Amino acid sequence: MGRGFLAMLGRDLRLAYRQGSDVVLALAFFIIAASLFPLGVGPDPQVLAGLAAGVIWVLALLSVMLSLDRLFQSDYDDGALELMALSPVPMTVLVLAKSLAHWLTTGVPLLVLAPVIGVLLNMPADGYLPMIVGLAIGTPTLSLIGAIGAALVLGARRANLLTALLVLPLYIPVLIFGVTAVDAALAGLPVRPHLLLMAAILAAALPLAPWAAAAAIRTSFQ
Protein backbone atom coordinates (compact mmCIF):
# COMPACT_ATOMS: atom_id res chain seq x y z
CA MET A 1 0.00 0.00 0.00
CA GLY A 2 2.87 2.35 0.81
CA ARG A 3 4.47 1.48 -2.52
CA GLY A 4 1.24 2.28 -4.38
CA PHE A 5 0.92 5.59 -2.52
CA LEU A 6 4.46 6.63 -3.43
CA ALA A 7 4.08 5.49 -7.04
CA MET A 8 0.90 7.52 -7.42
CA LEU A 9 2.46 10.58 -5.77
CA GLY A 10 5.59 10.33 -7.89
CA ARG A 11 3.65 9.93 -11.11
CA ASP A 12 1.39 12.93 -10.48
CA LEU A 13 4.34 15.11 -9.49
CA ARG A 14 6.21 14.04 -12.60
CA LEU A 15 3.19 14.79 -14.78
CA ALA A 16 2.73 18.21 -13.16
CA TYR A 17 6.42 18.98 -13.62
CA ARG A 18 6.47 17.98 -17.28
CA GLN A 19 3.20 19.74 -18.02
CA GLY A 20 4.47 22.80 -16.19
CA SER A 21 2.06 25.18 -17.86
CA ASP A 22 -0.86 23.89 -15.74
CA VAL A 23 0.90 24.85 -12.52
CA VAL A 24 2.18 28.15 -13.85
CA LEU A 25 -1.26 29.19 -15.11
CA ALA A 26 -2.86 28.87 -11.68
CA LEU A 27 -0.05 30.90 -10.13
CA ALA A 28 -0.17 33.52 -12.86
CA PHE A 29 -3.88 33.86 -12.18
CA PHE A 30 -3.10 34.43 -8.50
CA ILE A 31 -0.67 37.24 -9.26
CA ILE A 32 -2.64 38.94 -12.02
CA ALA A 33 -5.93 38.88 -10.11
CA ALA A 34 -4.18 40.33 -7.04
CA SER A 35 -2.65 43.13 -9.09
CA LEU A 36 -6.14 44.09 -10.31
CA PHE A 37 -7.22 45.15 -6.82
CA PRO A 38 -5.11 48.32 -6.58
CA LEU A 39 -6.53 49.28 -9.97
CA GLY A 40 -10.09 48.58 -8.88
CA VAL A 41 -10.22 50.02 -5.36
CA GLY A 42 -7.63 52.75 -5.83
CA PRO A 43 -3.99 52.96 -4.75
CA ASP A 44 -4.67 54.21 -1.19
CA PRO A 45 -2.22 52.15 0.97
CA GLN A 46 -4.58 52.21 3.99
CA VAL A 47 -7.47 50.73 2.01
CA LEU A 48 -5.25 48.07 0.43
CA ALA A 49 -3.73 47.13 3.80
CA GLY A 50 -7.22 46.49 5.14
CA LEU A 51 -8.10 44.30 2.17
CA ALA A 52 -4.81 42.38 1.85
CA ALA A 53 -5.53 39.29 3.95
CA GLY A 54 -9.01 38.83 2.48
CA VAL A 55 -7.79 39.26 -1.08
CA ILE A 56 -4.94 36.80 -0.67
CA TRP A 57 -7.19 34.17 0.85
CA VAL A 58 -10.01 34.54 -1.69
CA LEU A 59 -7.53 34.36 -4.56
CA ALA A 60 -5.85 31.32 -3.00
CA LEU A 61 -9.26 29.59 -2.92
CA LEU A 62 -9.91 30.49 -6.54
CA SER A 63 -6.45 29.40 -7.74
CA VAL A 64 -6.81 26.05 -6.01
CA MET A 65 -10.29 25.66 -7.44
CA LEU A 66 -9.14 26.46 -10.98
CA SER A 67 -6.52 23.74 -10.80
CA LEU A 68 -8.86 21.04 -9.47
CA ASP A 69 -9.68 19.59 -12.88
CA ARG A 70 -6.06 18.41 -12.99
CA LEU A 71 -6.79 15.98 -10.16
CA PHE A 72 -8.96 13.38 -11.87
CA GLN A 73 -10.34 14.71 -15.15
CA SER A 74 -7.55 13.70 -17.55
CA ASP A 75 -7.16 10.30 -15.88
CA TYR A 76 -10.90 9.84 -16.20
CA ASP A 77 -10.90 10.83 -19.88
CA ASP A 78 -8.12 8.47 -20.95
CA GLY A 79 -9.21 5.49 -18.86
CA ALA A 80 -6.34 5.58 -16.35
CA LEU A 81 -8.70 6.26 -13.44
CA GLU A 82 -10.57 3.03 -14.17
CA LEU A 83 -7.34 1.06 -14.10
CA MET A 84 -6.37 2.76 -10.83
CA ALA A 85 -9.71 1.84 -9.34
CA LEU A 86 -9.03 -1.78 -10.37
CA SER A 87 -5.59 -1.88 -8.78
CA PRO A 88 -5.25 -3.62 -5.41
CA VAL A 89 -4.39 -0.29 -3.73
CA PRO A 90 -7.53 1.13 -2.09
CA MET A 91 -8.93 4.12 -3.96
CA THR A 92 -8.91 6.22 -0.77
CA VAL A 93 -5.12 5.83 -0.58
CA LEU A 94 -4.77 6.84 -4.23
CA VAL A 95 -7.02 9.89 -3.71
CA LEU A 96 -4.87 10.88 -0.73
CA ALA A 97 -1.72 10.57 -2.85
CA LYS A 98 -3.29 12.58 -5.68
CA SER A 99 -4.46 15.29 -3.25
CA LEU A 100 -1.00 15.49 -1.75
CA ALA A 101 0.53 15.86 -5.22
CA HIS A 102 -2.04 18.55 -5.99
CA TRP A 103 -1.20 20.41 -2.80
CA LEU A 104 2.55 20.20 -3.46
CA THR A 105 2.08 21.65 -6.95
CA THR A 106 -0.56 24.27 -6.08
CA GLY A 107 -0.73 25.00 -2.35
CA VAL A 108 3.01 25.16 -1.74
CA PRO A 109 3.74 27.57 -4.63
CA LEU A 110 0.88 29.76 -3.38
CA LEU A 111 2.49 29.73 0.04
CA VAL A 112 5.69 31.07 -1.51
CA LEU A 113 3.92 33.71 -3.58
CA ALA A 114 1.53 34.95 -0.88
CA PRO A 115 4.12 37.18 0.90
CA VAL A 116 4.91 38.83 -2.44
CA ILE A 117 1.25 39.66 -2.89
CA GLY A 118 1.24 40.85 0.73
CA VAL A 119 3.96 43.39 -0.09
CA LEU A 120 2.10 44.40 -3.24
CA LEU A 121 -1.02 45.14 -1.17
CA ASN A 122 0.84 46.84 1.69
CA MET A 123 -0.04 44.22 4.27
CA PRO A 124 1.17 45.19 7.81
CA ALA A 125 4.26 43.27 8.95
CA ASP A 126 2.49 41.53 11.85
CA GLY A 127 0.13 39.78 9.45
CA TYR A 128 2.70 37.74 7.50
CA LEU A 129 3.39 34.96 9.96
CA PRO A 130 -0.26 34.11 10.70
CA MET A 131 -1.04 34.32 6.99
CA ILE A 132 1.74 31.89 6.03
CA VAL A 133 0.94 29.46 8.84
CA GLY A 134 -2.76 29.75 8.02
CA LEU A 135 -2.13 29.01 4.35
CA ALA A 136 0.15 26.10 5.28
CA ILE A 137 -2.66 24.52 7.33
CA GLY A 138 -5.51 25.68 5.11
CA THR A 139 -4.37 24.85 1.58
CA PRO A 140 -4.09 21.06 2.18
CA THR A 141 -7.73 21.23 3.32
CA LEU A 142 -8.59 23.05 0.10
CA SER A 143 -6.97 20.30 -1.99
CA LEU A 144 -8.74 17.57 -0.02
CA ILE A 145 -12.20 19.16 -0.15
CA GLY A 146 -11.57 20.01 -3.78
CA ALA A 147 -10.92 16.34 -4.49
CA ILE A 148 -14.52 15.57 -3.47
CA GLY A 149 -15.84 18.20 -5.85
CA ALA A 150 -13.54 17.13 -8.68
CA ALA A 151 -14.61 13.51 -8.23
CA LEU A 152 -18.32 14.34 -8.12
CA VAL A 153 -18.31 16.18 -11.44
CA LEU A 154 -16.54 13.40 -13.40
CA GLY A 155 -18.52 12.74 -16.53
CA ALA A 156 -20.52 15.95 -16.24
CA ARG A 157 -20.56 18.66 -18.88
CA ARG A 158 -19.25 22.13 -17.88
CA ALA A 159 -17.47 20.36 -15.05
CA ASN A 160 -15.41 23.41 -14.04
CA LEU A 161 -18.42 25.57 -13.30
CA LEU A 162 -20.07 22.75 -11.41
CA THR A 163 -16.93 22.20 -9.32
CA ALA A 164 -17.02 25.86 -8.32
CA LEU A 165 -20.64 25.59 -7.19
CA LEU A 166 -19.94 22.44 -5.19
CA VAL A 167 -16.62 23.36 -3.66
CA LEU A 168 -16.68 27.10 -2.91
CA PRO A 169 -19.37 26.87 -0.20
CA LEU A 170 -17.31 24.16 1.49
CA TYR A 171 -14.25 26.43 1.42
CA ILE A 172 -15.99 29.13 3.51
CA PRO A 173 -14.88 27.91 6.97
CA VAL A 174 -11.23 27.80 5.88
CA LEU A 175 -11.55 31.30 4.44
CA ILE A 176 -13.15 32.71 7.59
CA PHE A 177 -10.56 31.33 10.00
CA GLY A 178 -7.68 32.13 7.65
CA VAL A 179 -8.65 35.79 7.44
CA THR A 180 -9.59 36.16 11.12
CA ALA A 181 -6.20 34.74 12.11
CA VAL A 182 -4.50 37.61 10.29
CA ASP A 183 -7.00 40.15 11.62
CA ALA A 184 -6.46 38.90 15.16
CA ALA A 185 -2.71 39.29 14.80
CA LEU A 186 -3.12 42.85 13.54
CA ALA A 187 -5.45 43.70 16.44
CA GLY A 188 -3.00 42.21 18.97
CA LEU A 189 -5.30 39.31 19.88
CA PRO A 190 -4.26 35.65 20.15
CA VAL A 191 -3.91 33.91 16.78
CA ARG A 192 -3.71 30.37 18.10
CA PRO A 193 -7.47 29.61 18.37
CA HIS A 194 -8.05 30.43 14.70
CA LEU A 195 -5.16 28.30 13.55
CA LEU A 196 -6.25 25.45 15.80
CA LEU A 197 -9.72 25.55 14.30
CA MET A 198 -8.18 25.34 10.83
CA ALA A 199 -6.05 22.43 11.97
CA ALA A 200 -9.23 20.76 13.24
CA ILE A 201 -10.84 21.15 9.82
CA LEU A 202 -7.76 19.62 8.21
CA ALA A 203 -7.81 16.74 10.71
CA ALA A 204 -11.43 16.04 9.77
CA ALA A 205 -10.88 16.38 6.03
CA LEU A 206 -7.85 14.09 5.99
CA PRO A 207 -9.79 10.84 6.48
CA LEU A 208 -13.23 11.97 5.26
CA ALA A 209 -12.44 13.69 1.97
CA PRO A 210 -10.50 10.78 0.35
CA TRP A 211 -13.23 8.41 1.43
CA ALA A 212 -15.98 10.58 -0.09
CA ALA A 213 -13.98 11.25 -3.27
CA ALA A 214 -13.23 7.54 -3.71
CA ALA A 215 -16.95 6.75 -3.43
CA ALA A 216 -17.74 9.45 -6.00
CA ILE A 217 -15.11 8.03 -8.39
CA ARG A 218 -16.57 4.54 -8.14
CA THR A 219 -20.01 5.91 -8.95
CA SER A 220 -18.65 7.74 -11.99
CA PHE A 221 -17.88 4.43 -13.74
CA GLN A 222 -21.46 3.19 -13.67
Added chain:
Amino acid sequence: MATFSGTDISCIRGGRLVFDGLGFSVSSGGAMLLTGPNGSGKSTLLRLMAGLIPPTGGDLCWDGVSVDEDPEDHRARLHYLAHAEAVKPPLTVAEDLAFWQALNGSDKPVAAAVDAMGLETQSALPGRYLSAGQRRRLALARLLVSEADLWLLDEPSVGLDTASLAKLRKAVSDHRAKGGMVVAATHVDLGLDGAETLSIDQFAVDPALLPAM
Protein backbone atom coordinates in the same frame (compact mmCIF):
# COMPACT_ATOMS: atom_id res chain seq x y z
CA MET B 1 -6.78 -24.51 -9.38
CA ALA B 2 -9.06 -21.50 -9.24
CA THR B 3 -12.43 -21.01 -10.83
CA PHE B 4 -14.14 -17.77 -11.73
CA SER B 5 -17.83 -18.21 -12.32
CA GLY B 6 -21.04 -16.31 -12.65
CA THR B 7 -24.58 -17.54 -12.21
CA ASP B 8 -27.84 -16.05 -13.37
CA ILE B 9 -26.31 -12.64 -14.07
CA SER B 10 -28.48 -9.84 -15.34
CA CYS B 11 -27.61 -6.27 -16.08
CA ILE B 12 -29.64 -3.14 -16.74
CA ARG B 13 -27.88 -0.31 -18.58
CA GLY B 14 -29.61 2.93 -19.48
CA GLY B 15 -32.99 1.51 -18.55
CA ARG B 16 -32.50 -1.46 -20.90
CA LEU B 17 -32.08 -5.05 -19.79
CA VAL B 18 -28.89 -5.95 -21.67
CA PHE B 19 -28.78 -9.63 -20.72
CA ASP B 20 -30.47 -11.88 -18.24
CA GLY B 21 -29.80 -15.31 -16.77
CA LEU B 22 -26.21 -15.34 -17.99
CA GLY B 23 -23.89 -17.96 -16.55
CA PHE B 24 -20.23 -18.79 -17.19
CA SER B 25 -17.28 -20.53 -15.63
CA VAL B 26 -13.53 -20.26 -16.32
CA SER B 27 -10.83 -22.26 -14.57
CA SER B 28 -7.08 -21.88 -14.28
CA GLY B 29 -5.47 -22.23 -17.68
CA GLY B 30 -8.83 -21.78 -19.34
CA ALA B 31 -10.13 -19.15 -21.67
CA MET B 32 -13.48 -17.78 -22.66
CA LEU B 33 -14.34 -15.97 -25.84
CA LEU B 34 -17.23 -13.50 -25.74
CA THR B 35 -19.05 -13.19 -29.02
CA GLY B 36 -22.00 -11.18 -30.16
CA PRO B 37 -22.77 -8.27 -32.47
CA ASN B 38 -21.91 -4.67 -31.57
CA GLY B 39 -23.92 -3.44 -28.63
CA SER B 40 -24.79 -6.91 -27.39
CA GLY B 41 -23.09 -6.25 -24.03
CA LYS B 42 -19.60 -7.77 -24.36
CA SER B 43 -17.89 -4.74 -22.85
CA THR B 44 -20.60 -4.46 -20.22
CA LEU B 45 -20.01 -8.05 -19.17
CA LEU B 46 -16.24 -7.50 -18.97
CA ARG B 47 -16.70 -4.35 -16.86
CA LEU B 48 -19.10 -6.28 -14.69
CA MET B 49 -16.55 -9.08 -14.23
CA ALA B 50 -13.95 -6.46 -13.28
CA GLY B 51 -16.29 -5.08 -10.63
CA LEU B 52 -16.57 -1.65 -12.21
CA ILE B 53 -20.33 -1.99 -12.43
CA PRO B 54 -22.43 -4.12 -10.10
CA PRO B 55 -24.68 -6.76 -11.66
CA THR B 56 -28.39 -6.02 -11.36
CA GLY B 57 -28.93 -9.61 -10.37
CA GLY B 58 -26.91 -12.79 -9.93
CA ASP B 59 -23.57 -13.65 -8.39
CA LEU B 60 -19.92 -13.51 -9.44
CA CYS B 61 -17.84 -16.04 -7.55
CA TRP B 62 -14.15 -16.87 -7.23
CA ASP B 63 -13.72 -20.46 -6.04
CA GLY B 64 -17.32 -20.38 -4.90
CA VAL B 65 -16.88 -17.26 -2.77
CA SER B 66 -18.76 -14.15 -3.86
CA VAL B 67 -16.35 -11.47 -5.09
CA ASP B 68 -18.35 -8.84 -3.19
CA GLU B 69 -16.99 -10.26 0.05
CA ASP B 70 -13.53 -8.93 -0.64
CA PRO B 71 -13.47 -6.54 -3.60
CA GLU B 72 -9.82 -5.65 -2.97
CA ASP B 73 -8.79 -9.29 -3.32
CA HIS B 74 -10.76 -9.55 -6.52
CA ARG B 75 -9.09 -6.43 -7.94
CA ALA B 76 -5.68 -7.87 -7.08
CA ARG B 77 -6.28 -10.97 -9.19
CA LEU B 78 -7.57 -9.33 -12.35
CA HIS B 79 -6.27 -7.00 -15.00
CA TYR B 80 -8.72 -5.28 -17.29
CA LEU B 81 -7.69 -4.10 -20.73
CA ALA B 82 -10.18 -1.52 -21.93
CA HIS B 83 -10.62 0.35 -25.20
CA ALA B 84 -9.00 3.44 -23.67
CA GLU B 85 -5.24 3.03 -23.50
CA ALA B 86 -4.55 5.47 -20.65
CA VAL B 87 -1.24 6.55 -22.20
CA LYS B 88 0.04 9.79 -20.62
CA PRO B 89 1.69 12.07 -23.21
CA PRO B 90 4.59 13.19 -20.93
CA LEU B 91 5.48 9.76 -19.49
CA THR B 92 7.91 7.42 -21.24
CA VAL B 93 6.99 3.81 -21.90
CA ALA B 94 9.33 2.57 -19.14
CA GLU B 95 8.00 5.11 -16.61
CA ASP B 96 4.42 4.21 -17.45
CA LEU B 97 5.06 0.50 -16.94
CA ALA B 98 7.05 1.09 -13.74
CA PHE B 99 4.10 3.05 -12.35
CA TRP B 100 1.54 0.34 -13.09
CA GLN B 101 3.91 -2.32 -11.82
CA ALA B 102 4.19 -0.50 -8.48
CA LEU B 103 0.47 0.17 -8.32
CA ASN B 104 -0.26 -3.51 -8.88
CA GLY B 105 2.26 -4.44 -6.21
CA SER B 106 4.06 -6.67 -8.69
CA ASP B 107 7.71 -7.57 -9.05
CA LYS B 108 7.58 -8.61 -12.69
CA PRO B 109 10.38 -6.85 -14.54
CA VAL B 110 9.47 -3.92 -16.75
CA ALA B 111 12.23 -4.75 -19.24
CA ALA B 112 10.77 -8.19 -19.94
CA ALA B 113 7.34 -6.70 -20.64
CA VAL B 114 8.88 -4.12 -22.96
CA ASP B 115 10.71 -6.88 -24.85
CA ALA B 116 7.68 -9.13 -25.05
CA MET B 117 5.66 -6.42 -26.75
CA GLY B 118 8.50 -5.29 -29.01
CA LEU B 119 8.77 -1.79 -27.51
CA GLU B 120 12.55 -1.84 -26.90
CA THR B 121 13.30 1.12 -29.16
CA GLN B 122 10.37 3.14 -27.75
CA SER B 123 11.23 2.42 -24.12
CA ALA B 124 12.54 5.94 -23.42
CA LEU B 125 10.04 7.67 -25.71
CA PRO B 126 7.28 9.84 -24.17
CA GLY B 127 3.74 8.64 -24.78
CA ARG B 128 2.87 11.55 -27.06
CA TYR B 129 5.17 10.22 -29.79
CA LEU B 130 3.72 6.70 -29.86
CA SER B 131 1.65 5.51 -32.80
CA ALA B 132 -1.77 3.95 -32.30
CA GLY B 133 -0.34 0.44 -32.50
CA GLN B 134 2.49 1.26 -30.10
CA ARG B 135 0.04 2.75 -27.61
CA ARG B 136 -1.97 -0.45 -27.77
CA ARG B 137 1.18 -2.52 -27.22
CA LEU B 138 2.02 -0.38 -24.19
CA ALA B 139 -1.46 -1.10 -22.81
CA LEU B 140 -0.85 -4.82 -23.46
CA ALA B 141 2.58 -4.66 -21.80
CA ARG B 142 0.81 -3.56 -18.59
CA LEU B 143 -0.73 -7.03 -18.48
CA LEU B 144 2.77 -8.45 -18.27
CA VAL B 145 3.86 -6.29 -15.30
CA SER B 146 0.80 -7.25 -13.28
CA GLU B 147 0.55 -10.51 -11.38
CA ALA B 148 -3.14 -10.88 -12.11
CA ASP B 149 -4.49 -14.38 -12.73
CA LEU B 150 -7.48 -13.22 -14.68
CA TRP B 151 -7.08 -11.17 -17.84
CA LEU B 152 -10.16 -9.36 -19.07
CA LEU B 153 -9.46 -8.27 -22.63
CA ASP B 154 -11.80 -5.96 -24.50
CA GLU B 155 -10.89 -6.03 -28.21
CA PRO B 156 -7.16 -6.39 -27.42
CA SER B 157 -6.12 -6.59 -31.08
CA VAL B 158 -7.38 -3.20 -32.26
CA GLY B 159 -4.66 -1.40 -34.21
CA LEU B 160 -2.15 -4.28 -34.06
CA ASP B 161 -0.19 -5.49 -37.10
CA THR B 162 0.43 -9.18 -37.79
CA ALA B 163 3.73 -9.30 -35.91
CA SER B 164 2.26 -7.63 -32.84
CA LEU B 165 -0.75 -9.90 -32.99
CA ALA B 166 1.61 -12.86 -32.81
CA LYS B 167 3.21 -11.33 -29.70
CA LEU B 168 -0.23 -10.94 -28.14
CA ARG B 169 -1.04 -14.59 -28.98
CA LYS B 170 2.19 -15.69 -27.36
CA ALA B 171 1.55 -13.59 -24.24
CA VAL B 172 -1.94 -15.05 -23.93
CA SER B 173 -0.81 -18.64 -24.35
CA ASP B 174 2.13 -18.15 -21.93
CA HIS B 175 -0.26 -16.70 -19.39
CA ARG B 176 -2.58 -19.69 -19.75
CA ALA B 177 0.30 -22.13 -19.57
CA LYS B 178 1.21 -20.63 -16.20
CA GLY B 179 -2.31 -21.23 -14.94
CA GLY B 180 -3.81 -17.86 -15.74
CA MET B 181 -7.24 -17.39 -17.22
CA VAL B 182 -8.35 -15.17 -20.06
CA VAL B 183 -11.73 -13.74 -20.92
CA ALA B 184 -11.67 -11.89 -24.22
CA ALA B 185 -14.12 -10.09 -26.43
CA THR B 186 -12.57 -10.13 -29.87
CA HIS B 187 -13.32 -10.59 -33.55
CA VAL B 188 -9.90 -11.94 -34.51
CA ASP B 189 -8.24 -15.26 -33.83
CA LEU B 190 -6.30 -14.88 -30.58
CA GLY B 191 -5.19 -18.49 -30.58
CA LEU B 192 -7.39 -19.31 -27.63
CA ASP B 193 -7.17 -23.11 -28.03
CA GLY B 194 -9.92 -24.97 -26.30
CA ALA B 195 -11.63 -21.73 -25.33
CA GLU B 196 -15.24 -21.83 -24.41
CA THR B 197 -17.40 -19.50 -26.45
CA LEU B 198 -20.02 -17.46 -24.70
CA SER B 199 -22.47 -16.00 -27.15
CA ILE B 200 -24.09 -13.09 -25.33
CA ASP B 201 -26.90 -13.03 -27.86
CA GLN B 202 -28.49 -16.07 -26.35
CA PHE B 203 -29.00 -14.21 -23.08
CA ALA B 204 -30.34 -11.07 -24.73
CA VAL B 205 -33.83 -10.12 -23.74
CA ASP B 206 -36.45 -9.39 -26.36
CA PRO B 207 -38.01 -6.06 -25.34
CA ALA B 208 -41.39 -7.30 -26.58
CA LEU B 209 -41.38 -9.99 -23.88
CA LEU B 210 -40.74 -7.56 -21.03
CA PRO B 211 -43.63 -6.38 -18.91
CA ALA B 212 -44.34 -2.72 -19.53
CA MET B 213 -42.36 -0.56 -17.10
